[in-house]
Amino acid sequence: MNRRQLIQRLSGLFGGAALLQFGATSFAATFPLNKTHAQWKALLPAASYDVLFEEGTERPGSSALNAEKRAGTFVCAACNNPLFKSTTKFDSGTGWPSFFDFIPTALDTKRDFKIILPRTEYHCARCGGHQGHKFDDGPKPTGLRYCNNGVALTFVAADQPLPELRS
Template sequence: MNRRQTLHTLLGASLFPLGGYRVASAADADGPTLVKSDEEWAKLLPRPAFEVLFEEATEPPGTSPLNDEKRAGTYICAACFQPLFDSATKYDSGTGWPSFWQPLAGAVGTKLDFKLIWPRTEYHCARCGGHQGHVFDDGPKPTGKRYCNNGLALRFVPRSEPLPELRT
């Protein structure tokens, strides 16, 4: 039995449903608009990115080249290519993961996460449901939020380049 199955058993299905998409905010009550099977995503993504995005793994801190990215541009979901963050909202949180103080409007959804027993707020791409990271209340002004993102869940597109077409 894995950690999700154990928590599902301990906390009950209503608090910690297994499989699929779980909604915690009204903004994404309809769920993702791009739905693919795990097998389809696994064919499109490198294994480490698939594990982060669709198995909710976490990459080791300090391993993402995006930590040192300083150019102007857009951070997009590595799965479906939806724009998630503008580089103007990126900052060095000292955590070892790319961090942002605000996502683009409507780009992410949230859900309650009990993986570490106490609840945290996970956020995911609102378009495909891909796990991005967790949001905390210890970020800089003006929002006071820290969107702590797995670098494997993102791609960076410099402002001088066009954004890729959204995956279908």
């Protein structure tokens, strides 16, 4: 069961519309690169599509990017927008790739009430692809932790050119 299905079932228990309002909000039309869900689904592996455009979550510890220690850039797996530099990556012990800062203008945030308690969810500012959640328990200098789904990212080593932005 994905988050959207869980929210729909919970909304039935709690009388509904208010919980759904805070749940799966689609705001894809507000991003510069605007594709339909069908178009994204045709372009991406199923796991990446689920996280990026259905706001799913991958299992902790399942991403090879957890162990990635080379110099480079982490880009959005949907549109290739550069999101994080490897110099901001750290081992948070959570099982997901984590960063203490992002490339300026790369991310947009919104409040997320999917687990009832408010969290800050962040998305690629270019395509709206869901990346993860931001927390206030990261290392210096920012004190922030951007907890990212690995399937929502692609790593590009420093000695490789960044891919063209998807159109």
